[in-house]
Structure formats: C-alpha cells, structure tokens
Amino acid sequence: MQRLYDFIRRHPTGVDSFWAVMLFGFSMLWVMEVPTGLWPTISASVIVLLLSLVVALRRRMPEQMLVLAAVLGVAQLVLDVEVNPADFAMLVIIYTVAAHDGARWASRLALIGGPCAASLAQIRWPEEDTGTLGRVFLTVIMSLPFAFAWVLGDSIRTRRAYFAQLEERAARMEDERAAQAKVAVAAERARIARELHDVVAHNVSVMVVQADGAAYVLDAAPDQAKQALETISSTGRQALAEMRRLLGVLRTGDGPPSGEYVPQPDVEQIEELVEQVRSAGLTVDFKIEGTPRPLPSGVELTAYRIVQEALTNTRKHGGPEVGASVRLVYFDDGLGLLVEDDGRGSSHELYEDGGADGRGHGLIGMRERVGMVGGTLDAGPRPGGGFRISALLPLKPAH
Secondary structure (H helix, E strand, O other): OHHHHHHHHHOHHHHHHHHHHHHHHHHHHHHHHOOOOHHHHHHHHHHHHHHHHHHHOOOOOHHHHHHHHHHHHHHHHHHOOOOOHHHHHHHHHHHHHHHOOOOHHHHHHHHHHHHHHHHHHHHHOOOOOOOHHHHHHHHHHHHHHHHHHHHHHHHHHHHHHHHHHHHHHHHHHHHHHHHHHHHHHHHHHHHHHHHHHHHHHHHHHHHHHHHHHHHHHOOOOHHHHHHHHHHHHHHHHHHHHHHHHHHHHHHHOOOOOOOOOOOOOOOOHHHHHHHHHHHOOOEEEEEEEOOOOOOOHHHHHHHHHHHHHHHHHHHHHOOOOOEEEEEEEEOOOEEEEEEEEOOOOOOHHHHHHOOOOOOOOHHHHHHHHHHHOOOEEEEEEOOOOOEEEEEEEEOOOOO
16 A cells, blocks of 8 residues: 555656546536537547646646636637536646645636636526525536635645655754864864874973983982882873873773763862973972962863973973972952963974974963863963963853
8 A cells, every 4th residue: 555655655646637527428428418509519639638637747847737718718608618527627737736835826816716616607507496595506616626625635735845844844853963063072182182182292302201211220320210210101101091081082982981981180280290290300380379279170280281291391391300389369250370380481382283293282272171161271481481371261161
C-alpha cells in the first residue's frame, strides 16, 4: 500500500489523467443517451473532452485550466449544452486553484465564478413547475458545492503554508544550533590552544634553565646537578600530565563534560608558580595587597596564566641576572596584577610574538584572556630597562 501512495505522489498528472478518462467515458455515456441532433451531440462531446482535459492538467497549469473551464461554461450557455457529469471538472478546478499557492487572482475568480455558474445555469435551464422562490432555493443549493470546494482548497493551501513555515523554521533553528556548536567548539579549541601554549612555554623554559644549570655544575657540585635533574623530571611529568588532559579534549572534539580534562589553576597557585620559578634560578619578589577572597574561576585562571606567561618571557628574554616582581592587588571591584622585571629591556615586538621565532602567542594570548573577562592590559618596556605588564580584571564582565 505504501508503494501505491508513493507512486501517486510521484505521478500526480498520471493520476489526474486516469480520473479524466473515467470522467470523459461516464460523461459520453450521458451525452449518447440524451436524444439530441448531430450538431448538439458534437458540441457536447467537444465540451466534455475539454472539461476532461481540465481535470488531467489541473495541477500542471491551474490558472490556464481555470480560464479554460470558464470559457467552456460560457460555451455551454451559448450552445445550449445542458449541465452534465463533465461539469464536475469545474468543482475540481475551483478546489485546485484555491489550494494552489499561485496567482491570487485565480483564486478570487474561482470564488466568484463558481456561484455565478450555478446561478446562470438555473436561469438558462430553469426547472419546470418551480416558482421564483423555488428557483432561488435551487440556486443557493447548487452554489454550495462550489463554495465548499473553494473553502476546502483554501484551507488546504493555508495548512500547507503553515507546515512549510514550521519546517523552514525548524531547519533554520537546526542550522543555527549547528553554527553555534561550531562556534563553541572553535572557541573551546582556541582556549585549549592558549592553555597548551602556556603549559609548554612555562614548563619547557624551566626544564631548559635547570638543564643548563645541571650541565654547568655537574663536575663541581654533583648534588646541585642531581637536584636540578629531579626538578627537570618533576616539571616534565607535570607538563606531560597537563598536555595529556588538553590533547584528550582536542582528540575527542568535544568540550570537557566535567572540567576533568583541562587544568584550572587559581590565584592561590600563583605562589607555587613563583616558587617553581625561583627554583629555576630566577629571583622573584612576590607580594599580595588587599584582602584575598574567592574570585570567579575565569578571573583566577586569567590571573594565573598572565603571571605564568610574564615570568616565562622574563626568563627567555630578560638576560642574565634578571630579577622580577609580582604584585597581586585585591580591589573592591576587581583584581590588579603587576609583573615587572629589570632585564635588558627586550623589545615590545619580541614579547608580543612570544619568542624570537615568532611562533608563540605572547602578549596576544594575554590580551585575549583579559578581554574574555572584560579587563584591561597594559604592557611595555619600563623606563630605565626591563618590562612591565599591568592588568586589571573586574569581578563582573563588561557589557
């Protein structure tokens, strides 16, 4: 049965042609049974044939077939071809035009023409033994099928338009959801890329400094070399653990469901970060001003990554015997960061690129992080040498 329905949907003109042939055959039987002359029979036969054609082509050319049906109706009046079964085609074309989402003039013509055809038929071929009231009643009764056909077709058209609108809206919402998902994935991957840069740059920098120190004191102070190697080992393990979590998210292509993949350092871990940098040989002065209190996770992560990136740049570009200072200032409406070094005054472009090879994120990543929480960042060389990074992270994002 489903195959039959599919065939009907795929071949609408074929189905209409079948019903047109049936209508033509039934109407010709009526024409042959009515005792008329040769010319009236020929006229009726031609009109029946053309009305059957209206049914066959109603969905291919609805407006043209409506005009043809109207012309045939006038021809019936002029040639005195009485109402016959083929006139059922007028009901069919009125329904079709009303249901078709085409020219509105055709639908209006069908609405007006149907009742007019019934009235003209009653005037042209009046029923015998009926008075004026009876004729009016018959006219109304004969007009009802035409009006009903138009109302049914127009309701079908309205319903189709409504469902088409719903489908379009659903498709648009699906596209919007897909686009939002892609944007979210891209944003998550960009965030993970920044995290990965910070992890690699910081930990590898510590390992390089420790390795250089171990090589320098290997013969003279084996204990210090051993301690440096242990630091390299622990730093490498920490870096590998963080990289596994980060790359695990990239490999699956989904965001972290519970935050277990991506490390989320906070402000309290900045002191541990400073101690790690000190163990690598960099002198760092660390102070906290104001009253520490819990901060939004995004602000804490941004603060940690800014300090981490700044100290990494200091080790990479500050030169020998460089010192740095880190200040955390708790304001009523935000958190202030100040990271300075007294190094050789590396160029702003070197810090901006994140390295001499130009492959890092550097200050670009810092600005992106600060912008995400609605903060401000000021970075540049210090008067007299060195580099300064100052950031203000509000507790509420800017609107």
